[in-house]
Amino acid sequence: MILKGDQSTVRSINRALVLNLLRQHGALGRNELAELTRLSSAAVTGVVAELIEQGLVLEARSGPPRGGRPPVLLELAYDAWHAVGVKVMEEALEIVLTNLRTDVLARRHVALGSTEPEALLEQVIAQVQTLLEASGCSSERLVGLGVGMAGVIDPAEGTCVYSPFLHWQQVPVRRLLEERLEKPVHVDNDVNALAAAEMLFGQGKGARNFAVATVGRGIGAGLVIGGEIYRGADGGAGELGHTVSEAGGRPCECGKRGCLEAYAAEPALLEQAKERFPEFRRRRRFQIAELLEAAEGGHEGIRALLAEAGERLGVALANLVNLFNPEMIVIAGEGVRLGGSFLEPMEEALRRNAFNGLAQRLQVHIRPWGDDIWARGAAGLTIQREVFARPRV
Numbered sequence: 001m002i003l004k005g006d007q008s009t010v011r012s013i014n015r016a017l018v019l020n021l022l023r024q025h026g027a028l029g030r031n032e033l034a035e036l037t038r039l040s041s042a043a044v045t046g047v048v049a050e051l052i053e054q055g056l057v058l059e060a061r062s063g064p065p066r067g068g069r070p071p072v073l074l075e076l077a078y079d080a081w082h083a084v085g086v087k088v089m090e091e092a093l094e095i096v097l098t099n100l101r102t103d104v105l106a107r108r109h110v111a112l113g114s115t116e117p118e119a120l121l122e123q124v125i126a127q128v129q130t131l132l133e134a135s136g137c138s139s140e141r142l143v144g145l146g147v148g149m150a151g152v153i154d155p156a157e158g159t160c161v162y163s164p165f166l167h168w169q170q171v172p173v174r175r176l177l178e179e180r181l182e183k184p185v186h187v188d189n190d191v192n193a194l195a196a197a198e199m200l201f202g203q204g205k206g207a208r209n210f211a212v213a214t215v216g217r218g219i220g221a222g223l224v225i226g227g228e229i230y231r232g233a234d235g236g237a238g239e240l241g242h243t244v245s246e247a248g249g250r251p252c253e254c255g256k257r258g259c260l261e262a263y264a265a266e267p268a269l270l271e272q273a274k275e276r277f278p279e280f281r282r283r284r285r286f287q288i289a290e291l292l293e294a295a296e297g298g299h300e301g302i303r304a305l306l307a308e309a310g311e312r313l314g315v316a317l318a319n320l321v322n323l324f325n326p327e328m329i330v331i332a333g334e335g336v337r338l339g340g341s342f343l344e345p346m347e348e349a350l351r352r353n354a355f356n357g358l359a360q361r362l363q364v365h366i367r368p369w370g371d372d373i374w375a376r377g378a379a380g381l382t383i384q385r386e387v388f389a390r391p392r393v
């Protein structure tokens with residue numbers, strides 16, 4: 001071993017190694033773990049004993065015999081521990097309680113009382129406690145709380161540097177929540193939290209280089225490069241929605257002009273539909289479902305609008321492919337509901353505009369929309385940090 005850590009560092013690296021192998025392969029015997037980790041049998045036995053004692057690993061069924069006695073298989077105790085994920089939105093909180101595989105056990109969706117930081121975080125704490133009580137889950141078995149929110153987040157400090165929707169600047173979210181909850185809290189940009197969850201148990205399991213692009217209220221990207229989330233110098237990497245789609249074009253919420261979001265995010269789609277077609281102009285509570293209904297009902301103008309937006313997203317993704325050469329792109333978020341009239345032109349433009357060869361092996365996965373996908377991502381973030389992350393040396 002080249003690492004010169006103290007024994008506890010070496011031990012925690014070995015621990016993470018064993019946990020991640022069990023996550024990727026499912027059940028394994030001690031011999032297989034020794035082969036895969038290249039650790040001695042004695043070292044594997046030691047690490048496994050510790051993980052069983054902590055209740056993270058179970059001795060399950062027996063495997064196929066390899067001569068002699070059938071080996072005992074080990075697996076992760078997914079249901080023995082829980083995590084809570086919170087997605088903070090402009091007008092509501094989505095909160096889920098999950099097991100270690102991010103399967104949702106209980107959820108709550110509540111309207112925000114206030115967007116003032118202390119009041120909002122107080123509401124988060126009250127909702128987490130209600131969720132735990134209602135589901136009869138002991139807080140001793142809670143690995144932690146994950147919070148995902150739009151904007152620029154410093155995940156090391158757990159600070160919201162800038163939130164465009166809530167108008168927050170430099171809010172110490174983690175510190176304020178940890179003081180009250182007495183459990184580890186992890187805060188990250190919502191798209192990065194989703195990418196962390198994809199990396200653990202989603203399409204990204206086993207992939208080293210991929211992107212998660214989210215469409216809906218906003219447009220963003222989580223970039224996984226070499227098995228790690230890439231954040232850039234200020235934690236702001238992946239602002240796909242504010243890459244320029246048309247220089248000097250439509251005004252964007254961020255203050256600039258011509259951003260992709262000003263054409264292809266949901267508010268921009270509604271706005272453009274109103275501008276182009278008088279029949280939508282007078283509707284007061286005009287929503288994306290009505291746009292979809294019009295497209296499905298054969299409204300050619302709305303179909304063309306969705307196709308143009310899809311194409312703009314596809315071009316932006318082709319640029320992303322040309323810069324980062326990912327093996328896969330996962331498309332997620334509420335915008336996936338827009339369906340084929342948006343997604344087909346998107347994929348077509350992506351493949352047409354990517355540099356020769358880079359899009360041939362590229363896989364594009366559409367993650368079906370579920371209301372709790374963002375909050376599950378936030379739970380996945382805390383599970384990744386508390387259970388599966390390798391210690392930094």
Ligand SMILES: [Zn+2]
Pocket residue numbers: 241242252253254255256259261
């Ligand atoms: Zn913008």
